Amino acid sequence: MGIEYKIQFKMPVDYNPDGLFQKLPSSINKQTMTEIYNYHVEAYGFYFVDYLVDASVASLAFRRFIDEALIHSDSIEITEL
Numbered sequence: 602m603g604i605e606y607k608i609q610f611k612m613p614v615d616y617n618p619d620g621l622f623q624k625l626p627s628s629i630n631k632q633t634m635t636e637i638y639n640y641h642v643e644a645y646g647f648y649f650v651d652y653l654v655d656a657s658v659a660s661l662a663f664r665r666f667i668d669e670a671l672i673h674s675d676s677i678e679i680t681e682l
Contacts, residue, residue, distance in 0.1 A: 626661050
């Protein structure tokens with residue numbers, strides 16, 4: 602289990618997430634080989650799940666998603682699911 606979030610924003614029709622993907626920290630804890638976080642790019646924006654393995658890595662990744670959304674929209678909505 603983890604904490605799931607929906608990050609909604611007005612995503613451009615031609616959105617390409619490659620730049621975002623290059624900024625993300627590794628989602629795998631190298632010592633335990635445990636998944637730290639996961640995500641999906643959706644029509645509404647981003648789905649993000651923090652598996653509560655490494656708060657510093659997950660929070661950095663989450664912030665990258667928020668920053669990316671704010672590049673494309675003046676406002677975003679974050680919902681904990």
